[in-house]
Amino acid sequence: MAANYPREKQPLQGSQDSAPIPPRQRHRCAKYWALLLLVLGCWSMLSLLPEDGPDEASSPSPAAELEACAWSHLERHAPLLDVPPIPRSEFLRRQATLAAALEAAGVDAFIAEPSASTAYYANVSSSFDLSERPFLVVIDRHGQFTTLVPKFEEGRIAKLEMVYDTRTTITWGEEESPYDPLVRTAGLSKVMVDEHARYMIVAGLQKAGVEVVPMSDAVQSLRSVKTDAEIAILKGMNAFTLELVRSLQKCIQVGATQEAVVDAAQGLFTRAGVGEGYWSIVLFGHQAAYPHGGESGRTLQDGEFVLIDIGSILHGYGSDVTRTILPVGATVSDDLMGIWRTVHAAQSAAFERMNVNETCSDVDAASRAVVEKAGFGPFFTHRLGHGLGLEMHEPPYLNGANSHKLKAGEVATNEPGIYVTTEQAGLVGKKIGFGVRLEDPILVTETGGVPLTVRRAQSPWDP
Numbered sequence: 001m002a003a004n005y006p007r008e009k010q011p012l013q014g015s016q017d018s019a020p021i022p023p024r025q026r027h028r029c030a031k032y033w034a035l036l037l038l039v040l041g042c043w044s045m046l047s048l049l050p051e052d053g054p055d056e057a058s059s060p061s062p063a064a065e066l067e068a069c070a071w072s073h074l075e076r077h078a079p080l081l082d083v084p085p086i087p088r089s090e091f092l093r094r095q096a097t098l099a100a101a102l103e104a105a106g107v108d109a110f111i112a113e114p115s116a117s118t119a120y121y122a123n124v125s126s127s128f129d130l131s132e133r134p135f136l137v138v139i140d141r142h143g144q145f146t147t148l149v150p151k152f153e154e155g156r157i158a159k160l161e162m163v164y165d166t167r168t169t170i171t172w173g174e175e176e177s178p179y180d181p182l183v184r185t186a187g188l189s190k191v192m193v194d195e196h197a198r199y200m201i202v203a204g205l206q207k208a209g210v211e212v213v214p215m216s217d218a219v220q221s222l223r224s225v226k227t228d229a230e231i232a233i234l235k236g237m238n239a240f241t242l243e244l245v246r247s248l249q250k251c252i253q254v255g256a257t258q259e260a261v262v263d264a265a266q267g268l269f270t271r272a273g274v275g276e277g278y279w280s281i282v283l284f285g286h287q288a289a290y291p292h293g294g295e296s297g298r299t300l301q302d303g304e305f306v307l308i309d310i311g312s313i314l315h316g317y318g319s320d321v322t323r324t325i326l327p328v329g330a331t332v333s334d335d336l337m338g339i340w341r342t343v344h345a346a347q348s349a350a351f352e353r354m355n356v357n358e359t360c361s362d363v364d365a366a367s368r369a370v371v372e373k374a375g376f377g378p379f380f381t382h383r384l385g386h387g388l389g390l391e392m393h394e395p396p397y398l399n400g401a402n403s404h405k406l407k408a409g410e411v412a413t414n415e416p417g418i419y420v421t422t423e424q425a426g427l428v429g430k431k432i433g434f435g436v437r438l439e440d441p442i443l444v445t446e447t448g449g450v451p452l453t454v455r456r457a458q459s460p461w462d463p
């Protein structure tokens with residue numbers, strides 16, 4: 001999805017420059033000189049043009065135009081992203097909290113491969129490539145930090161900006177089982193293995209004579225309950241992401257292409273310094289009948305909604321915001337507006353229930369009841385939402401089967417939707433399919449839910 005031109009260098013307006021107009025010459029000699037200069041001038045101008053030809057150089061792409069327009073609205077919101085990363089002291093505190101939880105559970109150590117868990121406890125990114133040779137982060141019940149490292153990878157792993165107080169490094173050579181030196185040196189007999197670790201890690205530990213237990217709810221909730229530093233990052237990033245969508249809404253026009261919106265959004269995140277991690281789902285009209293889309297290559301028609309589900313990453317933490325919008329001055333049928341309001345009401349019903357001790361399945365049911373009452377029950381095809389943090393989808397999950405009770409500090413998306421394909425449209429008295437979804441990540445607090453986007457949608461024109 002990378003744009004195919006350097007953004008900083010792309011002219012925002014058609015270049016008005018043209019070949020120098022030679023002054024009218026009377027002197028013969030001067031005339032020749034002028035002609036020569038003109039030829040040289042034209043030649044040098046031509047050689048500066050990109051190979052695609054003069055048209056592309058003089059008029060900006062629709063994506064660049066959309067991006068420039070949206071940035072004029074968005075730029076003043078960029079300071080929302082001025083939030084510090086997680087400090088070293090917090091990583092150490094997390095390790096101490098984990099150690100206490102292990103002690104309480106009667107487990108010797110917690111073992112993880114590079115994953116959201118190592119990002120959380122040790123600042124080892126989940127993007128560190130896994131290979132068949134295990135690299136493990138081990139935190140024991142006394143808070144001792146150990147890594148198990150393939151001998152020949154020691155240098156590369158030492159370069160990671162891992163956070164620990166003191167560290168023991170156990171290396172293993174190509175001719176031995178990695179688990180034997182770990183179990184021997186760290187003195188492990190019962191361990192808790194992270195939910196993202198591969199089965200080969202569990203099997204290897206068991207073969208080395210260690211009892212393995214799965215990650216407990218107590219340990220899982222250490223990461224799902226966010227700290228103040230995490231909340232600040234999530235709030236800055238999600239509030240900025242909503243402003244980005246709002247800036248696009250002010251600039252998208254009927255006739256826009258999906259690709260232009262996708263590229264413009266990437267450019268906007270990039271201008272704000274958070275382009276890495278960018279993803280988006282942009283759907284026009286009936287394309288939105290599938291929650292995650294699938295079809296591409298459409299031009300926006302009058303009477304169609306634009307569904308934008310979008311996010312990126314700040315300091316490892318994601319944003320995830322969906323709005324179903326209309327361009328300034330555009331409209332949809334009363335039926336479709338009714339659908340939008342039903343989804344909004346469903347989101348409100350769930351929002352009112354996102355309180356401490358509320359059961360996840362009840363929150364999901366509250367939003368579903370609104371959609372069912374409006375006669376669209378079968379078309380709300382997915383769970384209400386998911387946790388958001390270092391992972392784009394993580395506990396707590398708001399679905400009909402989850403008996404987890406919400407805790408203060410947890411964050412979950414509230415994202416009801418109604419999706420009717422063109423094949424199903426006859427069932428609801430329509431000819432063409434559609435999809436509407438609204439999504440805000442909500443922080444659970446003692447005094448109720450708080451949208452991390454800061455404000456929920458008001459209408460398709462005021463997202």
Ligand SMILES: *[C@@H]1O[C@H](CO)[C@@H](O)[C@H](O)[C@H]1NC(C)=O
Pocket residue numbers: 086087088091123125161162163
């Ligand atoms: C965590 O790692 C990142 C690089 O991935 C680094 O920029 C940051 O300073 C590290 N944090 C700490 C507290 O060391």
Ligand SMILES: *[C@@H]1O[C@H](CO)[C@@H](O)[C@H](O)[C@H]1NC(C)=O
Pocket residue numbers: 356357446
């Ligand atoms: C939530 O439930 C716990 C345990 O039952 C209770 O101690 C706490 O007061 C409850 N909190 C709220 C806000 O209802």
